[in-house]
Amino acid sequence: MARTPPPFAGFEWTIAWRYLRARRAEGGVSVMTWISLVGITLAVFALIATLSVRSGFRAEFVDTILGSNAHVTVYASQREDEFGRMVRTFPDFDERAARVAEVPGVTRVAPLVKGQVMGTANGRNAGVEVFGIAQDDLETIPRIADPDTAQGDIARFSEGVAIGSGVARELGLGVGDQIKLISPDGAKTPFGTSPRVKAYEVTYIFTAGRYDIDRTRAYMPFGEAQLYFNREGVADELEVMVDDPESVENVALPIQRAAGEGALIWTWQDSSGAFLRALEVEDNVMFVILSVLVLIATMNIVSGLIMLVKNKGRDIGILRTMGLTEGSVLRVFFICGAFTGVIGTVMGVVLGCLFAIYIDPIFSFVNYVAGGGVWDPAVRGIYSLPAKLQWADVASAMALSLGLSFVVTILPARRAARMNPVEALRYE
Incomplete structure (x- = not known):
């Protein structure tokens, strides 16, 4: 009795890797793959950069409050x-x-x-x-x-x-x-x-x-x-x-x-609570907006996979007649799409972390190019643009990007798995 190969076996990774290395005749697939990769990278970078600046701004704002003002003020009636x-x-x-x-x-x-x-x-x-x-x-x-x-x-x-x-x-x-x-x-x-x-x-x-x-x-x-x-x-x-x-x-x-x-109290949260609540609402809205950007970037994976499935219809028919199961075909194309999402996410995380770590020289360069005056402390309250890299923010950005990349990959991969081998080879 033949033994059924385990999911994500070596031959499935091999086939997926061959498909990712597009030939010249399949240049469209290669272009869509690069567009997906760049889009996911930039979206994840923007998400992590925004989250780090948000965390840094709140931390700096709160630190200046707590570091120079009373935590609780007791005053007389x-x-x-x-x-x-x-x-x-x-x-x-x-x-x-x-x-x-x-x-x-x-x-x-x-x-x-x-x-x-x-x-x-x-x-x-x-x-x-x-x-x-x-x-x-x-x-x-x-x-x-x-x-x-x-x-x-x-x-x-x-x-x-x-x-x-x-x-x-x-x-x-x-x-x-x-x-x-x-x-x-x-x-x-x-x-x-x-x-x-x-x-x-x-x-x-x-x-x-x-x-x-x-x-x-x-x-x-x-x-x-x-x-x-x-x-x-x-x-x-x-x-x-x-x-x-x-x-x-x-x-x-x-x-x-x-x-x-006759004593009354006023805490630092009473004096700054409205601003902090507004900042929290703004943070949530920005996260939702940037999450939509990540979703749009991952949708390019769908376009690339649909083109790949169409170009590889003959190969799918041959593999199915050779005994490849629907599950194996699905996993092959899932690997193709997920690989783009993983690489794009990793590159976006690296760029986002570098931005948060080196924000001071980056901001100094931008200020120099713009001729100065980019950041007005009279309006912003603090003297520089802060960034605080928190691993929870990085993890949430990675989870969002990878999750969306895996989910949108399933539909075209499932379409490839359900392709009828007879129809795929009819005109070959």
């Missing part, structure tokens, strides 16, 4: 002070900060004094948001206390102010220069409130990585900020950092309870 004025400050900020610091998951609590002023130097003006903070707390902010991107000595912070690189660029300042801060809420006089004007030495210039932060923010020693903004003995809010910012909602309520009566 409106109350009446001893002079009958409506204020929103914490007179007992030390006690509240101590209680919040005991909440599991909280890594740091820093009282802040905040105010908006006008900074002026060298005949230029710029709006500046001043954060009054203790030096020990400032040194724990990752994106601010980064010696690789900063200028000056953060240890001299108590001797002056720290300003963002955008503020320094706008006002033409360097470390050691003087910046004049003007606040409309100054000293109280019988004739009204006079603006407060005071000059400070710039002791530290930081780069947080976000244009809007570097362009508007400055830090002032906490005690000096209390005097400058008429906040003697009080703090405007508490800046809270947690060990797991992505799950900040789990500690938000315990923080509010620990902060005590």
Whole structure:
């Protein structure tokens, strides 16, 4: 009794390989194969490049938020002070900060004094948001206390102010220069409130990585900020950092309870959640659109296989009369189509990974060719186009491309398998 050969036997691979090496007389098949290969390669490359840029943009955006802003902000509800004025400050900020610091998951609590002023130097003006903070707390902010991107000595912070690189660029300042801060809420006089004007030495210039932060923010020693903004003995809010910012909602309520009566909270997800949700929707839409491009590219495999089946009709008839089963014929042409999909997917993955790894020199070249100004940080918020290669994104792109390549190959392969050998040889 003859033994049935196993699926995808050696002779099936041999026949498929001979068909893939098209002769000159079958140049059309070869052209369609190359079109399919290039199309799948470019589609997979575009998909991986888009996914990596998407992941990099979100990671950079979130990192700049978490690296330079509070994970949770505790602020006071409106109350009446001893002079009958409506204020929103914490007179007992030390006690509240101590209680919040005991909440599991909280890594740091820093009282802040905040105010908006006008900074002026060298005949230029710029709006500046001043954060009054203790030096020990400032040194724990990752994106601010980064010696690789900063200028000056953060240890001299108590001797002056720290300003963002955008503020320094706008006002033409360097470390050691003087910046004049003007606040409309100054000293109280019988004739009204006079603006407060005071000059400070710039002791530290930081780069947080976000244009809007570097362009508007400055830090002032906490005690000096209390005097400058008429906040003697009080703090405007508490800046809270947690060990797991992505799950900040789990500690938000315990923080509010620990902060005590009249305390309200605002998390980083509350302030940036709408943007992140919009980014997620855009990511999903882009994935669907690029998936359609992959599908269109794989459809070229169908055209190539249909032409191959038509040209090889005589061969199919001869192989069937020699005893080749329908399953073997199906697998032969399935290998022909799947081989194109596999090679195209591999090449697309390689190109996509190289793009994500070397995006900085690629972007620099594009910027040079375009004459500069391709990426405007004032619009995008961050200074460069980031890319983060995640193996989950690569795996999803490969699964999508290979899956579509295998599925669309089945129809023409099945057509070849069901071809009647008598009809195929009738006119031969």
